[in-house]
Amino acid sequence: MPEVKKKTKEHESVLVLLQEAQEKFGYIPEDFMANVARSLDISLSEVFGVATFYSFLTCKPLGRNVIRVCKSLPCCLKDAQMIIESVESELRIKPGETTTDGKFSLTLTNCVGACDKAPAMMINDDTYTDLTPGKISQILKKCK
Amino acid sequence: MPQKRVVLKNCGIIDPRQIATYLQQDGFKAWQKVSTEMTPEQVIEEVKTSGLRGRGGAGFPCWLKWDLARKSPGIEKYVICNADEGEMGTFKDKYILGNDPFSLIEGIAIAAYAVGARQSFIYLRAEYHYLLDLLQQAIKQVEAKGFLKHVKIDIRLGAGAYVCGEESALMDSIEGKRGEARYRPPFPTTEGLWQKPTTINNVETLMNIPQIILNGASWFNQIGTERSKGTKVFSVSGDVAKPGVYELVLGTPLRELVVDLAAGEKIKAVQVGGSAGRIVPYDKIDTPLSFETVLGSGAVIVLNESRDIVNAVYKSLEFLAEESCGKCAPCREGTKAIVGIMEKFSKGEGSERDIKLLEQLSSALPLSSLCGLGQAAPFPVMDSLQYFKDSYQSRIKEKKVGVVK
Ligand SMILES: Cc1cc2nc3c(=O)[nH]c(=O)nc-3n(C[C@H](O)[C@H](O)[C@H](O)COP(=O)(O)O)c2cc1C
Numbered sequence: 323m324p325e326v327k328k329k330t331k332e333h334e335s336v337l338v339l340l341q342e343a344q345e346k347f348g349y350i351p352e353d354f355m356a357n358v359a360r361s362l363d364i365s366l367s368e369v370f371g372v373a374t375f376y377s378f379l380t381c382k383p384l385g386r387n388v389i390r391v392c393k394s395l396p397c398c399l400k401d402a403q404m405i406i407e408s409v410e411s412e413l414r415i416k417p418g419e420t421t422t423d424g425k426f427s428l429t430l431t432n433c434v435g436a437c438d439k440a441p442a443m444m445i446n447d448d449t450y451t452d453l454t455p456g457k458i459s460q461i462l463k464k465c466k
Numbered sequence: 467m468p469q470k471r472v473v474l475k476n477c478g479i480i481d482p483r484q485i486a487t488y489l490q491q492d493g494f495k496a497w498q499k500v501s502t503e504m505t506p507e508q509v510i511e512e513v514k515t516s517g518l519r520g521r522g523g524a525g526f527p528c529w530l531k532w533d534l535a536r537k538s539p540g541i542e543k544y545v546i547c548n549a550d551e552g553e554m555g556t557f558k559d560k561y562i563l564g565n566d567p568f569s570l571i572e573g574i575a576i577a578a579y580a581v582g583a584r585q586s587f588i589y590l591r592a593e594y595h596y597l598l599d600l601l602q603q604a605i606k607q608v609e610a611k612g613f614l615k616h617v618k619i620d621i622r623l624g625a626g627a628y629v630c631g632e633e634s635a636l637m638d639s640i641e642g643k644r645g646e647a648r649y650r651p652p653f654p655t656t657e658g659l660w661q662k663p664t665t666i667n668n669v670e671t672l673m674n675i676p677q678i679i680l681n682g683a684s685w686f687n688q689i690g691t692e693r694s695k696g697t698k699v700f701s702v703s704g705d706v707a708k709p710g711v712y713e714l715v716l717g718t719p720l721r722e723l724v725v726d727l728a729a730g731e732k733i734k735a736v737q738v739g740g741s742a743g744r745i746v747p748y749d750k751i752d753t754p755l756s757f758e759t760v761l762g763s764g765a766v767i768v769l770n771e772s773r774d775i776v777n778a779v780y781k782s783l784e785f786l787a788e789e790s791c792g793k794c795a796p797c798r799e800g801t802k803a804i805v806g807i808m809e810k811f812s813k814g815e816g817s818e819r820d821i822k823l824l825e826q827l828s829s830a831l832p833l834s835s836l837c838g839l840g841q842a843a844p845f846p847v848m849d850s851l852q853y854f855k856d857s858y859q860s861r862i863k864e865k866k867v868g869v870v871k
């Protein structure tokens with residue numbers, strides 16, 4: 323497990339450290355959190371509290387491609403439910419689950435700021451818009 | 467003449483990756499004027515005369531925040547640009563950031579000068595990660611031109627939490643903590659980020675600053691209504707043929723936006739301001755868009771006659787209940803309780819007593835919640851009960867089951 327860098331103003335931010343871990347490992351391992359707590363001299367529960375507050379941080383490993391389908395009102399008005407169902411049936415997983423090959427995780431999310439091109443979803447950092455069930459299988463096929 | 471480009475003046479005109487194209491459009495002329503001819507006090511005075519109010523939702527006078535932070539003791543001060551834009555139905559800041567990052571940086575440069583801050587942060591929501599490189603490159607180009615000698619601008623990425631758009635939660639998030647709302651006072655202008663005097667402004671608010679400096683406060687002051695000066699950028703979504711971003715003079719009737727421009731038809735209601743916004747029924751479609759009436763973040767969600775208002779309210783409250791930071795019980799439990807009742811209506815199990823409960827919760831939350839999330843959460847509930855009570859009552863009588871998903 324990488325050592326946590328020495329205290330500088332930037333690195334006093336628990337969140338920044340956890341975001342780095344998330345980026346690197348795809349999740350935040352428990353011993354990483356313990357390292358953060360030790361090196362910043364705060365309690366583990368405080369670190370855990372930060373890790374579990376934000377929806378883009380997770381404490382368990384996710385698939386290589388994290389799919390976040392928007393389910394807020396503007397997307398709902400454009401049949402987001404159909405998109406959710408089509409991702410579910412393509413991947414045979416439900417929200418909160420990861421495919422057995424570790425390729426995909428599916429979660430539902432709130433507005434991703436693409437409501438004018440609803441329905442929308444994100445895969446990792448990329449936003450996909452004007453979705454139709456037909457587009458879903460093409461998009462998923464292109465994922466590595 | 468409802469449409470007017472002040473904030474979006476350069477969007478689609480300049481190349482957001484080339485500062486030269488911005489300089490050709492009078493870019494950084496406002497900063498040059500400020501840095502060579504004006505004292506910080508004069509800048510604040512100019513913003514005061516302009517009447518500019520915050521575009522992030524609350525409409526707080528921009529100059530007053532700046533003045534309070536400037537006058538707070540201490541040399542370590544911060545200016546924050548709120549680019550969290552988590553409000554459901556809002557995407558105008560994304561459009562601005564992607565098309566004209568330079569005006570924003572110029573606005574921040576002027577704000578930092580006025581407040582006396584040497585460090586600024588742009589808090590960018592995680593969902594807009596793809597804009598990070600563009601913004602960083604833009605900051606680098608501005609630095610290279612020598613316009614940022616007085617202030618360092620850093621970007622902090624959010625991590626997926628709507629409540630972090632709330633100013634005090636945002637500051638906790640930059641400090642690396644859970645993004646929970648703070649008790650106030652102290653206010654950010656005296657004890658904000660790391661307990662230092664801080665001003666926080668929405669992206670769109672800061673975009674107005676160079677234009678006000680360049681064209682003069684009296685020019686800006688002529689645009690809009692008595693208490694709502696300038697323009698507003700709206701994000702229109704839902705049942706319209708032409709959804710998207712529109713900039714209108716404040717005071718323009720809602721009809722011009724959703725019918726004339728966005729081409730909505732057979733409208734039943736419009737939700738203005740996002741999840742905790744106001745619901746405007748079609749017979750009030752000529753309501754002017756202003757701080758005096760309805761505005762919020764400028765999220766405009768159009769619902770046509772085929773929609774069930776109870777469903778729309780359910781989705782709005784579900785959003786707020788999920789995104790509540792959980793620090794104060796009224797918001798954490800109150801939003802959950804409202805969702806529970808809305809769920810009953812969706813299953814055809816609602817009763818007259820539930821309507822009473824909704825009314826009680828709606829009057830309790832604004833009084834007891836710690837931040838704007840819980841305080842404003844009941845608005846769509848209250849408005850739907852006022853204008854669409856029959857939607858609830860028909861569900862009681864007919865035991866109507868709605869597909870609330
Ligand atoms: C729950 C909640 C979420 C908010 N989200 C945002 C946001 O995403 N962007 C924003 O600029 N302001 C947001 N605000 C308003 C900010 O608290 C703050 O008023 C604003 O950033 C101040 O800038 P302004 O004066 O320029 O509008 C939110 C407020 C609340 C209560």
Ligand code: FES
Pocket residue numbers: 392393394395396397398432433434435436437440441442554555556
């Ligand atoms: S509601 Fe789905 S992107 Fe905004």
